[in-house]
Amino acid sequence: MTELLRYIGDGAGVPDREVPDGLAEKDLIELYRWLVLLRTFDERAVALQRQGRIGTYALYWGEEGTQAGALYACEERDWVFPSYRQNAIGILRGVAPSTVLAWWRGYGGGHGFYNPRDHRVGPICVPIATHLPHATGLSWAAKIRGDDVASLSWFGDGATSEGDFHEAMNFAAVFKVATVFFCVNNQWAISTPISKQMATATVVEKAAAYGMNGIRVDGFDPIACWKATKDALDRGRNGEGPTLIEAYCYRLKPHGTADDPNLYRDESETAKWLPHEPIGRTSAFLKRLGVLDDDKERAIGDEAKQTIAQAVVEMEAIDQPGREILFEGTYATGMPWTFEEGLRELEEVDRPPEVKPLGPQPGPSTGDHAEPKPGDPS
Amino acid sequence: MVEALNKALHQAMEADDRVVLLGQDIAQTGGVFRVTAGLLDSFGETRVVDTPLAEAGIVGCAIGMAVYGLLPVVEIQFDVFVYPGFEQIVVHAARYAWRTKGELPASIVIRIPFGGGVRAPELHSDSPEALFCHVPGLRVVCPTTPQDARDMMLAAIEHPDPVVFMEPKRIYRAGRKEVTDDPPFPLGQANGAPEKILSTARIARDGNDLAIVTYGPTVPLSIQAADRLAHERGIEARVVDLRSLYPIDVGAVTKAASECGRALVVHEAPRTAGLGAEVSSLIHERVMLDLEAPVGRVTGYDAPFPQFANEDDYLPSVDRITAGANKVLDF
Numbered sequence: 153m154t155e156l157l158r159y160i161g162d163g164a165g166v167p168d169r170e171v172p173d174g175l176a177e178k179d180l181i182e183l184y185r186w187l188v189l190l191r192t193f194d195e196r197a198v199a200l201q202r203q204g205r206i207g208t209y210a211l212y213w214g215e216e217g218t219q220a221g222a223l224y225a226c227e228e229r230d231w232v233f234p235s236y237r238q239n240a241i242g243i244l245r246g247v248a249p250s251t252v253l254a255w256w257r258g259y260g261g262g263h264g265f266y267n268p269r270d271h272r273v274g275p276i277c278v279p280i281a282t283h284l285p286h287a288t289g290l291s292w293a294a295k296i297r298g299d300d301v302a303s304l305s306w307f308g309d310g311a312t313s314e315g316d317f318h319e320a321m322n323f324a325a326v327f328k329v330a331t332v333f334f335c336v337n338n339q340w341a342i343s344t345p346i347s348k349q350m351a352t353a354t355v356v357e358k359a360a361a362y363g364m365n366g367i368r369v370d371g372f373d374p375i376a377c378w379k380a381t382k383d384a385l386d387r388g389r390n391g392e393g394p395t396l397i398e399a400y401c402y403r404l405k406p407h408g409t410a411d412d413p414n415l416y417r418d419e420s421e422t423a424k425w426l427p428h429e430p431i432g433r434t435s436a437f438l439k440r441l442g443v444l445d446d447d448k449e450r451a452i453g454d455e456a457k458q459t460i461a462q463a464v465v466e467m468e469a470i471d472q473p474g475r476e477i478l479f480e481g482t483y484a485t486g487m488p489w490t491f492e493e494g495l496r497e498l499e500e501v502d503r504p505p506e507v508k509p510l511g512p513q514p515g516p517s518t519g520d521h522a523e524p525k526p527g528d529p530s
Numbered sequence: 531m532v533e534a535l536n537k538a539l540h541q542a543m544e545a546d547d548r549v550v551l552l553g554q555d556i557a558q559t560g561g562v563f564r565v566t567a568g569l570l571d572s573f574g575e576t577r578v579v580d581t582p583l584a585e586a587g588i589v590g591c592a593i594g595m596a597v598y599g600l601l602p603v604v605e606i607q608f609d610v611f612v613y614p615g616f617e618q619i620v621v622h623a624a625r626y627a628w629r630t631k632g633e634l635p636a637s638i639v640i641r642i643p644f645g646g647g648v649r650a651p652e653l654h655s656d657s658p659e660a661l662f663c664h665v666p667g668l669r670v671v672c673p674t675t676p677q678d679a680r681d682m683m684l685a686a687i688e689h690p691d692p693v694v695f696m697e698p699k700r701i702y703r704a705g706r707k708e709v710t711d712d713p714p715f716p717l718g719q720a721n722g723a724p725e726k727i728l729s730t731a732r733i734a735r736d737g738n739d740l741a742i743v744t745y746g747p748t749v750p751l752s753i754q755a756a757d758r759l760a761h762e763r764g765i766e767a768r769v770v771d772l773r774s775l776y777p778i779d780v781g782a783v784t785k786a787a788s789e790c791g792r793a794l795v796v797h798e799a800p801r802t803a804g805l806g807a808e809v810s811s812l813i814h815e816r817v818m819l820d821l822e823a824p825v826g827r828v829t830g831y832d833a834p835f836p837q838f839a840n841e842d843d844y845l846p847s848v849d850r851i852t853a854g855a856n857k858v859l860d861f
């Protein structure tokens with residue numbers, strides 16, 4: 153198997169490598185701050201789901217390094233396109249965390265959606281791999297306009313099976329655009345292991361088929377994710393075209409809050425991967441470097457907790473959107489008459505009672521959905 | 531309904547070893563909604579297959595298998611995820627029979643859990659059935675009761691035409707009802723029964739004052755609205771559960787409209803170019819002179835399915851159906 157790019161050792165047998173050029177001390181701390189913020193958001197979101205304050209939620213616990221590391225390598229002007237798994241990536245680009253939480257609470261309009269152009273962050277993408285061609289098109293457009301703007305999209309191992317993945321890769325290579333395909337190979341697509349997903353030993357070898365660069369990194373190592381992305385972006389900006397990055401890791405948690413991995417995988421195997429999770433590992437690394445100490449670590453943790461706690465307050469302060477929201481903004485200008493009629497019809501009937509997200513779902517269940525509750529309107 | 535579908539698949543697979551199941555997460559876990567639970571254990575991994583994550587691949591391969599002589603039943607995980615497979619359904623599944631004078635139809639069943647009301651995140655709640663009804667060569671059906679689900683699934687597998695099998699996920703687990711063990715026809719001996727099962731509507735509630743034509747998740751709601759009308763106004767509405775969305779049981783629909791003199795169509799999908807438009811046209815074209823009022827429609831709006839906090843505003847409710855019925859009654 154292809155060697156994994158890795159910087160962070162285990163503090164014992166596996167040695168640390170020297171921090172790559174371009175990451176100063178302040179960068180390392182900032183990157184760590186990002187990791188902690190993402191982790192804090194994720195853990196809080198899971199708790200909110202359990203309490204019935206948001207709906208079903210796709211957690212990314214353990215994949216923070218693939219997100220923060222890659223994003224930190226991007227320039228502010230570069231665009232990123234997340235899947236549902238990187239749902240909170242926008243908060244590192246100025247999206248209010250309460251907006252992302254509101255999305256999971258089932259709020260639409262300006263409550264739950266952000267404008268991608270404000271943050272150069274694509275919408276949270278639910279249908280697998282469908283956002284990949286957008287990333288290609290975006291950096292292609294920048295190239296047409298002579299702008300130094302690159303793009304990056306995240307997707308899973310499962311996504312590599314979809315046609316959109318192959319089409320986006322091929323276009324990007326043919327038109328030599330500055331886009332980075334960042335595959336988070338967590339080895340599972342819901343219950344489907346990578347061995348049933350593809351016959352290749354790695355994801356990265358698919359790069360060759362399109363005539364693009366490929367690199368395989370330790371997905372639990374944020375520094376490696378940063379370095380691979382940085383190099384890929386540099387090449388892209390140099391006119392050398394796209395890169396496929398395979399961030400090899402393991403899905404340490406259920407697919408989503410409604411999923412029970414015990415139905416399809418051996419969780420003792422998962423436990424073996426747990427020590428690799430990126431927050432503890434990065435913290436230990438930074439402490440070995442003398443960049444981080446316990447006080448600073450605590451301060452960063454407290455700050456993140458406060459930010460997210462504030463976001464929860466903000467989310468809960470949003471009144472449930474009114475029914476007019478159904479018809480808002482579907483078209484750039486005005487409303488077709490069908491919408492006006494719909495609104496009138498809606499106003500004629502009494503408002504249905506307030507909707508709260510369903511509480512904890514009785515298992516067993518898998519997938520990214522809320523199980524229909526028994527006794528639902530029938 | 532989940533158990534009924536499971537039972538049908540079990541019976542079909544037992545009766546005919548050409549029946550194979552393809553889909554995402556259907557084998558090991560029995561599917562996101564558990565419709566295929568236990569089938570892996572009974573029939574093994576060559577017949578119950580967790581496929582790679584690619585709907586065009588799943589549907590396209592199913593077509594190839596059908597051409598060879600197998601009887602694939604495909605699961606699409608959620609409504610909107612059928613779209614990558616849409617091309618295969620439209621340009622090939624629907625046209626194999628046509629290219630061969632009916633001799634080589636693509637005998638596949640495409641199961642699609644659809645609709646809202648389950649508090650799901652974005653893009654897990656669409657009702658795309660009208661898209662398929664618009665494609666000549668496909669049959670589109672939607673059961674509402676567990677018994678129908680069982681019988682229609684067996685019929686869909688037995689029927690040579692490609693069948694888009696819409697499963698209303700909101701009533702997947704609504705009330706457990708016993709389903710008969712005996713299949714509705716002797717399996718493996720096509721005798722016209724599947725054709726009949728897949729093309730006839732069902733009278734879900736009797737009445738002679740108003741015909742409510744509907745299908746899927748709005749059938750139980752329409753029955754509730756009818757009960758309310760009976761209680762509040764002494765109006766007896768007949769609820770027609772279409773079951774077959776293409777072809778529509780035009781006889782049952784026009785009979786109900788003509789005998790009641792008033793009709794309302796109800797569905798969850800958006801209104802424009804939806805099933806309601808088709809049903810309404812059929813009634814107006816054929817029995818207009820029997821009508822006391824124009825046919826009404828209560829549907830989802832012509833708007834993207836909302837984020838779930840507002841889905842009850844979008845979905846046709848008993849209130850909205852009752853209001854729509856009153857409009858037709860008071861015309």
Ligand SMILES: Cc1ncc(C[n+]2csc(CCOP(=O)(O)OP(=O)(O)O)c2C)c(N)n1
Binds near residue numbers: 280308311338342
């Ligand atoms: C087109 C499409 N088909 C099916 C699904 C249902 N689904 C949601 S997540 C998922 C698995 C994705 O696996 P992977 O690409 O490895 O990403 P991960 O969830 O591991 O991050 C599936 C099948 C979907 N969202 N979109």
Ligand SMILES: [Mg+2]
Binds near residue numbers: 310336340341
């Ligand atoms: Mg995966």
